[in-house]
Amino acid sequence: MGDRYKPETIEQVAEIVTWAAAEKVPVEVVGRGSKAALGRPAQTEYSLELSGLTGITLYEPDELVLSARAGTSMAEIEAALDEHDQYLAFEPADYDALLNGRPKDEAAASGSLAGVISCNLAGPRRIKSGAARDHFLGLKGVTGRGEIIQAGGRVVKNVTGYDLMKLHAGAYGTLSALTDITVKVLPAPEKTRSVLLFGLEDAAAVAAMTQAMGSSHEVSAAAHLPSGIAKDFDSSFFPNDARSVTAIRVEGPGPSVSHRCAALRSELGGQTDSDELHSHNSTPLWRYIRDVVPFVSDVSAEAGDGNAVWRVSVPPARGADYVAALKLKLGEATEALRYYFDWSGGLIWVSLPEGEDAQQHAVRESMADFGGHATLIKATAELRGRIPVFQPLDLGIAALSSRVKHSFDPHGIMNPGRMYAGV
Amino acid sequence: MLMPDPDQTVISRKREIVDKLREIVPGEGVIADEDELKVYESDGLTAYKQPPLIAVLPESTEQVSRVLKFCHKENIKVVPRGAGTSLSGGALPLADGIILGLGKFNRILDIDFDNRCAVVQPGVTNLGITKAVEDEGFYYAPDPSSQIACTIGGNVAENSGGVHCLKYGLTTNNLLGLEMVLIDGTVLRIGGKHLEAEGYDLLGLMTGSEGLLGVVTEVTVRLLKKPETARALLLGFSSSEAAGELVASIIAAGIVPGGMEMMDRPAIHAAEDFVHAGYPLDVEALLIVELDGPQAEVDYLMETVSALADAKGAVTKRVSESEEERMRFWAGRKAAFPAVGRISPDYYCMDGTIPRNQLPHVLRRMREMSEHYSLGVANVFHAGDGNLHPLILYDANKEGELEKAEEFGADILRLCVEVGGVLTGEHGVGVEKRDLMPDMFTDIDLKQQQRVKCAFDPDALLNPGKVFPQLHRCAELGRMHISRGQLPFPELPRF
Numbered sequence: 001m002g003d004r005y006k007p008e009t010i011e012q013v014a015e016i017v018t019w020a021a022a023e024k025v026p027v028e029v030v031g032r033g034s035k036a037a038l039g040r041p042a043q044t045e046y047s048l049e050l051s052g053l054t055g056i057t058l059y060e061p062d063e064l065v066l067s068a069r070a071g072t073s074m075a076e077i078e079a080a081l082d083e084h085d086q087y088l089a090f091e092p093a094d095y096d097a098l099l100n101g102r103p104k105d106e107a108a109a110s111g112s113l114a115g116v117i118s119c120n121l122a123g124p125r126r127i128k129s130g131a132a133r134d135h136f137l138g139l140k141g142v143t144g145r146g147e148i149i150q151a152g153g154r155v156v157k158n159v160t161g162y163d164l165m166k167l168h169a170g171a172y173g174t175l176s177a178l179t180d181i182t183v184k185v186l187p188a189p190e191k192t193r194s195v196l197l198f199g200l201e202d203a204a205a206v207a208a209m210t211q212a213m214g215s216s217h218e219v220s221a222a223a224h225l226p227s228g229i230a231k232d233f234d235s236s237f238f239p240n241d242a243r244s245v246t247a248i249r250v251e252g253p254g255p256s257v258s259h260r261c262a263a264l265r266s267e268l269g270g271q272t273d274s275d276e277l278h279s280h281n282s283t284p285l286w287r288y289i290r291d292v293v294p295f296v297s298d299v300s301a302e303a304g305d306g307n308a309v310w311r312v313s314v315p316p317a318r319g320a321d322y323v324a325a326l327k328l329k330l331g332e333a334t335e336a337l338r339y340y341f342d343w344s345g346g347l348i349w350v351s352l353p354e355g356e357d358a359q360q361h362a363v364r365e366s367m368a369d370f371g372g373h374a375t376l377i378k379a380t381a382e383l384r385g386r387i388p389v390f391q392p393l394d395l396g397i398a399a400l401s402s403r404v405k406h407s408f409d410p411h412g413i414m415n416p417g418r419m420y421a422g423v
Numbered sequence: 424m425l426m427p428d429p430d431q432t433v434i435s436r437k438r439e440i441v442d443k444l445r446e447i448v449p450g451e452g453v454i455a456d457e458d459e460l461k462v463y464e465s466d467g468l469t470a471y472k473q474p475p476l477i478a479v480l481p482e483s484t485e486q487v488s489r490v491l492k493f494c495h496k497e498n499i500k501v502v503p504r505g506a507g508t509s510l511s512g513g514a515l516p517l518a519d520g521i522i523l524g525l526g527k528f529n530r531i532l533d534i535d536f537d538n539r540c541a542v543v544q545p546g547v548t549n550l551g552i553t554k555a556v557e558d559e560g561f562y563y564a565p566d567p568s569s570q571i572a573c574t575i576g577g578n579v580a581e582n583s584g585g586v587h588c589l590k591y592g593l594t595t596n597n598l599l600g601l602e603m604v605l606i607d608g609t610v611l612r613i614g615g616k617h618l619e620a621e622g623y624d625l626l627g628l629m630t631g632s633e634g635l636l637g638v639v640t641e642v643t644v645r646l647l648k649k650p651e652t653a654r655a656l657l658l659g660f661s662s663s664e665a666a667g668e669l670v671a672s673i674i675a676a677g678i679v680p681g682g683m684e685m686m687d688r689p690a691i692h693a694a695e696d697f698v699h700a701g702y703p704l705d706v707e708a709l710l711i712v713e714l715d716g717p718q719a720e721v722d723y724l725m726e727t728v729s730a731l732a733d734a735k736g737a738v739t740k741r742v743s744e745s746e747e748e749r750m751r752f753w754a755g756r757k758a759a760f761p762a763v764g765r766i767s768p769d770y771y772c773m774d775g776t777i778p779r780n781q782l783p784h785v786l787r788r789m790r791e792m793s794e795h796y797s798l799g800v801a802n803v804f805h806a807g808d809g810n811l812h813p814l815i816l817y818d819a820n821k822e823g824e825l826e827k828a829e830e831f832g833a834d835i836l837r838l839c840v841e842v843g844g845v846l847t848g849e850h851g852v853g854v855e856k857r858d859l860m861p862d863m864f865t866d867i868d869l870k871q872q873q874r875v876k877c878a879f880d881p882d883a884l885l886n887p888g889k890v891f892p893q894l895h896r897c898a899e900l901g902r903m904h905i906s907r908g909q910l911p912f913p914e915l916p917r918f
């Protein structure tokens with residue numbers, strides 16, 4: 001490992017990247033480093049840390065807009081928003097404990113804004129409100145050519161020029177080093193309630209979630225924790241007989257929330273036992289789901305706790321079919337499989353022992369019938385070097401993606417290979 | 424407006440090109456007759472006219488792919504077209520180019536209520552999607568005023584919005600997947616019924632790319648369940664400042680209405696004269712605030728908004744008590760453009776976005792400009808998200824008035840950028856705002872955007888002359904001027 005640079009101005013970032021481009025040396029672009037273990041293992045000598053670029057530069061609550069320098073911590077941003085009862089509606093997930101195995105500190109959101117945006121991390125509300133990409137209004141940064149660019153703006157309605165924000169959200173720092181980010185913020189809901197349904201099998205749970213999402217009750221999240229997962233969640237509201245829990249969340253003004261909650265319970269509850277959680281008790285549950293706490297251990301991804309964690313995205317109503325197909329493929333190995341559903345079945349968190357690659361391949365092979373993709377989120381560097389971390393792309397898309405990469409970073413110096421070989 | 428120099432060799436080969444295209448798209452799908460081509464000579468920006476060399480109306484993705492491959496090989500320019508309602512000249516033809524009309528792609532391929540999405544061809548109209556799913560209580564949320572006519576393909580290309588996008592987002596927030604064809608004929612599929620496509624967000628990049636990157640041949644859209652109910656407030660104010668303050672206080676109260684629309688005095692009068700919606704005529708600003716969602720929520724929030732309106736000094740206030748009354752409140756706003764069309768021989772519709780709190784300042788400056796140019800202006804405003812639609816009144820038959828209106832419009836857009844806003848909120852850059860792009864972007868920004876274009880269309884054959892004021896060759900853009908450097912910042916901390 002060579003030098004680590006920690007610039008404090010955009011000009012310094014530009015100078016470092018210009019130098020790297022001239023020398024054609026790859027650079028690892030990092031925010032605060034919390035997601036270093038996410039993606040293909042980097043083989044870079046130099047690293048460019050954005051954690052020296054910090055601070056909220058503009059926050060106008062009435063205008064629903066916030067700008068901050070890239071390395072600003074999510075904790076700082078969330079604290080500022082909290083003061084005005086606002087939030088990032090995409091419910092940014094925090095994989096710090098999952099990836100780094102630290103004990104979960106309830107209060108701290110540790111990553112940087114740039115990290116959340118660059119990995120396009122969204123939590124349970126994604127099913128209603130979209131992902132980070134949907135709330136990303138403007139950027140400033142330095143391309144792999146060493147040039148300072150800006151795109152977008154501070155207003156929501158903007159179609160001036162290409163939407164480079166979308167392109168950078170989820171690009172894992174492979175195009176530019178972002179230095180300034182502007183996001184849309186929204187008023188946080190006054191009240192939250194979660195309807196809990198107990199004891200449903202996967203298929204019945206996905207059907208119930210589908211019904212809830214297809215109602216006019218503006219459901220903001222729907223998750224299903226099979227019995228093995230549900231029993232680990234420490235809540236007096238959960239059944240103590242190891243039954244599964246399906247959770248459906250509504251948010252909004254008080255009278256609306258209680259009304260909708262009652263309606264959902266009567267529409268869905270007929271088939272099984274149900275209960276409901278109020279705001280105070282809802283928050284920890286959705287954080288548990290959002291941050292993949294069921295698969296957090298004391299051991300970091302790097303050290304390896306023996307399990308690989310996958311994030312699988314399929315058409316929501318097919319979630320249970322997907323798991324059934326996976327179980328079939330795994331055969332006897334199913335015993336060690338752990339999983340739960342978010343996004344009304346559209347997101348399945350899968351944990352499988354590292355070990356035989358055939359089992360890891362089964363994760364992708366099982367979605368052949370419905371389309372979707374799987375990302376290997378937590379695994380040892382060794383496994384991430386061996387198995388494609390991101391869904392292999394169709395040839396035409398792969399070729400186009402590498403041309404897009406080249407248009408920003410002709411020498412391939414920005415996080416090369418973090419997503420795909422050649423990108 | 425200066426377009427790229429027509430390629431005379433292509434024009435002189437028209438017959439041969441037509442024959443070749445007919446081998447791909449048989450029969451009436453290739454139009455070469457000059458009279459018939461007139462239909463395509465302009466879009467919703469009627470000030471510009473240019474018949475295309477040829478129009479091609481393919482019916483399948485395979486035909487689109489073969490047509491593009493042929494054009495690529497023969498170096499022929501292509502302008503995609505949906506319904507031709509673009510207000511920025513996005514679908515303006517080129518004398519040496521073909522128009523690729525997607526009107527025959529008008530089928531809804533799959534409706535999947537369980538996954539809350541529909542797969543449709545790009546020529547399906549925006550409203551057509553909602554019509555196909557409304558029996559089950561679903562709808563497609565983005566609702567441009569042109570929704571009866573405009574196509575979903577055009578919506579994707581322009582990232583169109585509507586009065587409800589404050590709460591439900593723009594086109595880009597309501598898409599799940601696409602099929603598209605690159606200029607070399609490659610067919611690509613992005614995303615699907617799952618959330619988020621893998622790899623780079625090419626779906627997001629394509630949305631709003633104004634037909635410059637690829638031709639969209641299939642779209643998967645999100646469907647939403649219709650809100651249980653919707654109610655609207657019609658509020659009059661003695662100043663636009665007061666109306667603006669109410670908008671800010673509604674948001675500060677944590678409420679995101681389904682829609683929040685403002686009109687100024689000239690627009691109110693024009694609309695009232697036209698549709699008799701019952702608008703108050705002695706106010707300076709009219710605000711329509713619509714709340715939608717579960718009944719319990721709407722009733723509750725209605726009270727809050729109504730109290731806020733009183734506190735902010737609304738001089739008139741009506742609350743819709745029936746669906747019919749709500750529709751009447753909207754009737755004037757929805758007819759604002761044609762209404763203005765009645766009071767002036769011509770009008771020119773602008774589309775800048777500003778930070779909302781700049782509204783009073785921008786309106787004041789606009790009044791000064793209006794005097795300076797001696798041209799009237801009426802304003803309709805998506806107040807919730809800061810998207811302005813000034814309608815500049817002029818008479819095209821009067822010598823020099825169109826030019827004056829265009830200058831006035833350009834001044835307004837520059838002002839939008841000056842106060843922290845942008846040149847276009849939903850209508851696109853097209854040819855109209857092309858030459859203003861340097862007011863918002865540096866040369867480096869624009870070159871980087873064009874490099875992205877090069878990744879899709881290295882010979883600049885797809886819709887050239889739009890969006891970018893200057894066309895650079897991709898080879899030139901790709902070059903990097905490098906001076907070998909030393910390790911930077913010896914003084915910077917390293918670890």
Ligand SMILES: Cc1cc2nc3c(=O)[nH]c(=O)nc-3n(C[C@H](O)[C@H](O)[C@H](O)COP(=O)(O)OP(=O)(O)OC[C@H]3O[C@@H](n4cnc5c(N)ncnc54)[C@H](O)[C@@H]3O)c2cc1C
Nearest residue numbers: 505506507508509513567568574576577580583584634639
């Ligand atoms: C009265 C009126 C009201 C309007 N109101 C609104 C409004 O409220 N909100 C709003 O956002 N817009 C509005 N518009 C503008 C316009 O309707 C939208 O931009 C619409 O999306 C254009 O759709 P279209 O099918 O007419 O596209 P066209 O005008 O045919 O084309 C628009 C652009 O899209 C490209 N294109 C079209 N189809 C494809 C395809 N399949 N693949 C690739 N590129 C393609 C074209 O090359 C062109 O650049 C209004 C227009 C009018 C006339």
